[in-house]
Amino acid sequence: MDLKKRVEQCLGPENFVVAMIECQGDLSVEVPKRSVVDVMRLLRDTPDLGFNFLSDLFGVDNLDLNKPKKKPKKKTEEGEGAEAEEEPKEKGPLPPRYEVVYLLLCLERNERLQVKVRVDENDMEVDTLTPVWKAADWPEREVFDMYGIRFKGHPNLKRLLMWDDFPAHPLRKDYPLEGQGEERHLIYDD
Amino acid sequence: MNQNPTPQTGHDTGDYVTVNIGPSHPAMHGTLRVVALTDGESLKKVDPEIGYLHRGVEKLGESLTYHQFIPITDRLNYCSAIPNNVSYEMAVEKLMGIEVPEKAQLIRVIMMELARIADHQVCIGILGVDLGAFTPFFYLIIQREEIYEIFEWFNGARLTNTFGRIGGVDADLPDDFDERWEELKPNVRKANEETEKLLTHNRIWMDRTIGVSAFSAEDALNWGFTGPCLRACGVKRDLRIDEPYCMYDKFKFEVPVGKNGDVFDRYIVRMIEMEESIKIIDQAYKLYKEMPADAPLMARVPKVIKPPAGEVYSALESPNGELGFFVKSDGSANPYRIRIRPPCYMIYQAFPELVEGELIADLVACLSSLNVIAGELDR
Numbered sequence: 001m002d003l004k005k006r007v008e009q010c011l012g013p014e015n016f017v018v019a020m021i022e023c024q025g026d027l028s029v030e031v032p033k034r035s036v037v038d039v040m041r042l043l044r045d046t047p048d049l050g051f052n053f054l055s056d057l058f059g060v061d062n063l064d065l066n067k068p069k070k071k072p073k074k075k076t077e078e079g080e081g082a083e084a085e086e087e088p089k090e091k092g093p094l095p096p097r098y099e100v101v102y103l104l105l106c107l108e109r110n111e112r113l114q115v116k117v118r119v120d121e122n123d124m125e126v127d128t129l130t131p132v133w134k135a136a137d138w139p140e141r142e143v144f145d146m147y148g149i150r151f152k153g154h155p156n157l158k159r160l161l162m163w164d165d166f167p168a169h170p171l172r173k174d175y176p177l178e179g180q181g182e183e184r185h186l187i188y189d190d
Numbered sequence: 191m192n193q194n195p196t197p198q199t200g201h202d203t204g205d206y207v208t209v210n211i212g213p214s215h216p217a218m219h220g221t222l223r224v225v226a227l228t229d230g231e232s233l234k235k236v237d238p239e240i241g242y243l244h245r246g247v248e249k250l251g252e253s254l255t256y257h258q259f260i261p262i263t264d265r266l267n268y269c270s271a272i273p274n275n276v277s278y279e280m281a282v283e284k285l286m287g288i289e290v291p292e293k294a295q296l297i298r299v300i301m302m303e304l305a306r307i308a309d310h311q312v313c314i315g316i317l318g319v320d321l322g323a324f325t326p327f328f329y330l331i332i333q334r335e336e337i338y339e340i341f342e343w344f345n346g347a348r349l350t351n352t353f354g355r356i357g358g359v360d361a362d363l364p365d366d367f368d369e370r371w372e373e374l375k376p377n378v379r380k381a382n383e384e385t386e387k388l389l390t391h392n393r394i395w396m397d398r399t400i401g402v403s404a405f406s407a408e409d410a411l412n413w414g415f416t417g418p419c420l421r422a423c424g425v426k427r428d429l430r431i432d433e434p435y436c437m438y439d440k441f442k443f444e445v446p447v448g449k450n451g452d453v454f455d456r457y458i459v460r461m462i463e464m465e466e467s468i469k470i471i472d473q474a475y476k477l478y479k480e481m482p483a484d485a486p487l488m489a490r491v492p493k494v495i496k497p498p499a500g501e502v503y504s505a506l507e508s509p510n511g512e513l514g515f516f517v518k519s520d521g522s523a524n525p526y527r528i529r530i531r532p533p534c535y536m537i538y539q540a541f542p543e544l545v546e547g548e549l550i551a552d553l554v555a556c557l558s559s560l561n562v563i564a565g566e567l568d569r
Contacts, residue, residue: 161240
């Protein structure tokens with residue numbers, strides 16, 4: 001049985017599947033944010049799925065994708081997106097701005113699965129995955145660093161790449177590429 | 191990053207001493223910093239701090255076109271840039287559904303395996319230097335320089351190769367690759383032999399490496415280990431065999447597996463992998479010779495790369511482990527989001543667990559054996 005059916009069979013009865021997309025053979029499944037840890041445990045422990053390896057975890061900011069098409073972007077003259085948005089966006093409430101993507105891998109069958117949760121700007125908290133896989137430790141810190149998404153229950157949720165009192169979240173789409181002139185002042189207190 | 195990192199308690203009571211190692215320290219491979227709480231010589235608590243080489247590669251990628259990003263990928267693992275380039279190209283090709291011509295795939299394989307040898311040579315050479323064995327470093331680094339000569343002669347750059355293009359490779363192997371390779375091969379083998387003679391059965395080397403920072407297979411999988419560090423723990427996993435790309439399923443080679451996951455096993459796994467890489471290059475070159483001289487090197491690719499909207503993840507076995515690129519496109523000429531999955535990022539986050547309880551000198555040995563490259567760690 002192909003992967004899509006097996007995933008559906010596993011997550012379907014609990015109503016965990018929000019959407020399923022296939023792109024060039026990569027299957028991604030969107031799940032509700034509140035049940036992400038349950039979903040991961042299910043995917044890991046169900047025998048005919050057995051996704052026992054967390055390959056990666058990262059965030060995506062969909063701000064530009066959610067923008068209505070006609071609104072010109074700031075950097076149009078630099079060719080950043082004169083004809084960028086081709087997908088027609090349906091009217092109604094915009095989808096949540098952020099995504100957290102989990103890349104899972106089944107070592108026995110060499111199958112990969114992307115699991116996705118959408119995170120709304122007004123509720124930037126996701127349950128941590130560190131009890132399930134220790135590998136989620138630094139990637140979650142990085143997502144927090146770069147997007148400001150907090151991971152509830154993470155043992156050490158500090159910034160990873162930027163310094164601690166850095167005032168912004170640089171991978172957000174509304175953060176300018178050239179920065180905002182932040183400076184790091186080293187304070188030595190002995 | 192905190193000015194006053196966490197290990198503080200013992201310092202206050204006077205029982206423990208907090209030692210700051212790095213970021214500017216010859217043993218810390220460039221820009222790594224570790225704050226260690228020590229009890230005499232042994233490590234109580236270790237807190238690695240990264241980000242000193244963070245250049246915002248992923249953010250940069252969002253403002254560049256797909257082709258302009260290839261030179262940026264050189265700066266990830268700068269010891270072996272070619273697998274980085276190919277991994278990124280493969281991700282974009284997957285997104286666009288491009289089939290790369292076989293001849294281009296073979297050139298990629300040859301170059302990637304050369305890069306793997308060079309990377310392992312640096313890793314083992316530096317591991318020796320960090321443990322006080324200076325001679326093997328020279329044997330290995332001379333041969334690594336010869337490999338860089340081949341890269342340089344192929345496209346003009348030693349380290350930042352910007353190898354290949356989306357859809358294939360830009361240039362054919364020069365005609366006298368054969369002679370060059372036949373000349374290089376015995377020298378590489380000889381250097382490896384000399385290194386093995388000096389290190390493998392050396393009493394001091396064995397004492398310093400066997401059992402140091404041993405790691406179980408379960409822990410390694412839980413922490414997301416890949417590559418030689420995972421294989422040293424006894425897990426036979428190699429993307430070249432498990433998820434073949436670039437015609438790797440046509441070649442016969444062994445995947446060495448360790449047992450204890452300690453520094454010695456990581457060293458031995460890398461030593462054997464170099465020999466296997468030589469075998470792969472031989473087989474790939476033989477297949478390459480059978481191709482017609484005018485076989486295409488590039489697939490049909492539009493001048494402006496505009497992949498359809500979508501997102502893919504594609505990974506290959508880089509010298510350090512699984513190097514993956516997640517590329518999300520919104521249909522425009524710039525990638526919407528590029529995520530790099532560097533192998534040593536996952537490995538290095540387990541560093542406290544690897545070295546706590548060991549001696550300070552073993553911290554250096556462990557760090558070298560993991561082959562943490564700050565460029566791909568911090569991006």
